[in-house]
Amino acid sequence: MDRIPEQALAWAEAGQPVALATVVETWGSAPRRAGAQLVVAGDGTMMGSVSGGCVEGAVVIEALEALEDGKTRLLEYGVSDGDAFAVGLACGGTIKVLVEPVRPDALSVELLSDLVAARAAREAVAYEVALDGSARRLVSEGHTDRFRRDRSGVDEDTGRFIAIHNPPLRLVIVGAVHIAQHLVGMAREAGFDPVVVDPREAFGSPARFPDCKLMNDWPDAALREIGLDARSAVVLLTHDPKLDDPALHVALGSEAFYIGALGSTRTQASRLARLEEAGLDQDQAARIHGPVGLNIGAASPAEIAVSILAEMIQTLRRP
Structure with a gap:
């Protein structure tokens, strides 16, 4: 089980500005599946990955800018097979990455703390977030198929990203x-x-x-x-x-x-x-x-x- 939410909370509680970057959609042969995360602190320290390659560098820059203006960002990176290696996407592919600053009017420390507590208690929870950052919540019911398959992704009916956090x-x-x-x-x-x-x-x-x-x-x-x-x-x-x-x-x-x-x-x-x-x-x-x-x-x-x-x-x- 990754420790990205836990690290994000630890940095936030220590007074560091923090942003979370999450893969929300992939096409082609993107190396990380939806739900993969990267956490970035205000001093540029990072943990995790969203692509396994050079896309991380671009995402870190966007995350630091999100910490400056407090705005959620939906990023998209797509490359042809010929350019794939240069940006870290194996054999070409496209990924969408949601960048959320941890702050009261975005992803709050309280919501992040509730997520970490649920993970520690081995409770299966889903984090629902609108792609424009306008709404967020944790739910423990619904999304039965996603919980069973351990599969995060965008809900076609609501347009929200559903991040599945199953027990380790x-x-x-x-x-x-x-x-x-x-x-x-x-x-x-x-x-x-x-x-x-x-x-x-x-x-x-x-x-x-x-x-x-x-x-x-x-x-x-x-x-x-x-x-x-x-x-x-x-x-x-x-x-x-x-x-x-x-x-x-x-x-x-x-x-x-x-x-x-x-x-x-x-x-x-x-x-x-x-x-x-x-x-x-x-x-x-x-x-x-x-x-x-x-x-x-x-x-x-x-x-x-x-x-x-x-x-x-x-x-x-x-x-």
Whole structure:
């Protein structure tokens, strides 16, 4: 999850003039999708990107001018394939960027603070803004399809830009094994917030998993405490039914978008038989990806972690 709204609020609360630039529409092969943001402080410091290239320089200039006159700007940049490289747009493309100064008569600190608070509380919210900057609000209802697809964009009916702020993706790994050590870093780079659960403190230790949230608790209890939602993935790596099966019961009763379990085809068959005996129907059990990961011939722990992360992303983006 990007930290652009959080950075904008921090700078504003520290007394810095701040402007937010947001991609609202794209055509062709623009490298950043709608919703991508760049925050610019009054001293020219910036964070984030709207194109991944030299368009940032032009946007920063416009943002600094917006801080001078207090006006919202809708910018459009379009280039041919021949000129694309010079302005940072791969193979040509067009983007529209909305620049909003953070000030009482534009994007207020109060509204920005409400957005940041909702993100911190894992609440899905949409920021609606008129492209001329005349109206803004946060809503938590409506835009069902946009929330499901995690897709910001201009609403054809109202002409307003809808910025979707879904809770950050979360990965709960049950089993602090070697594969998990690789998967944590890879998942974090892909935008997941990883949590490792293992009651065995020798496995789930800070030395083995630095800078990662650890829970040395029984998996079913830990999963209930975490509270799985539709932005959560669960991967079971213990290979131990005493740990995996109780966790599966909790995960299968949740809205987690991905549930994967390590083991061979034979292990998966035994797992499904145990779940059936425990009263779970076949439709519930069918949600388990087992053997876990895409079949890419992975052999090493790192390669298996790649296959797991790839399957998680495929399940999320191509349901």
